[in-house]
Amino acid sequence: MIGSIPLSDVLLASGALFAIGVAGALLRRNAIQIFLSIELMMNAANLALLGYGAALGTHEGQIVVFFVIAIAAAEASVGLAIFVALFRHTETIDVNKINLLKW
């Protein structure tokens, strides 16, 4: 219990959000939308970390989430730069039309 919130509520919300993110990453063909789904999955993991941290009475959960947010910022900038470079070469960011690595 965190206040009057049971931990299972937090974990269920986190798991459901993660599953929605997995579905998005598998269903969409636009590379940016796949990337957004990955951001959503990271946030679902953050929610679980904060829930456990609060339930166990430590600050470690918040510290880990702090680093996750910093790394997500770095990842977003590099990922979007890759999409810009890719778009310049192929004029599309549809992942089904990009087959640079296919023989």
Added chain:
Amino acid sequence: MERLVFDAAALLAMLFAGVMVVSRDPVKSVLALVVSFFALAVCYVMVLSPFIAGLQVIVYAGAILVLFLFVLMLLNVGREQPDGMPRPIQTVLGSLAVFVFAGLLLGMLRASGSKIPLLTDGLDPVEMARPAELARLLFSDYLLHFEAVSVLLLAALVGAFVLARREDAP
């Protein structure tokens, strides 16, 4: 009362995450995710992490998603068009993977949620939520990680610059 607020915010976050996944228009997708992240920030406040909730709004909803929107506008990416190539095997396998994964994850979390030992007896929620203790930990026990993140951000800055610049530029 707290539980009600948390559940309502979590449901809102899930709803807009669903809109984000279903929408074919990437701009609509980003805007739905902004709403979802604001609802998640409310959830973070309810699990005693107001500082992280502030970071969520400023860094995630404020900076990262605006960067996404900026790149979408720059590349002028339109709606995802149905490409007229049915992929029955991929569709079936993809849906199956999502359902199996969601079922396993939720079952596992439900099973573990009631069993972990809770140490919250006598814990002061105001003390938990104060960012001062967070800063003390960050600059003592986690100083090495903090410095590593600063190097990582520098590497990402240089990497993004190299990747996105034109090849004919000096």
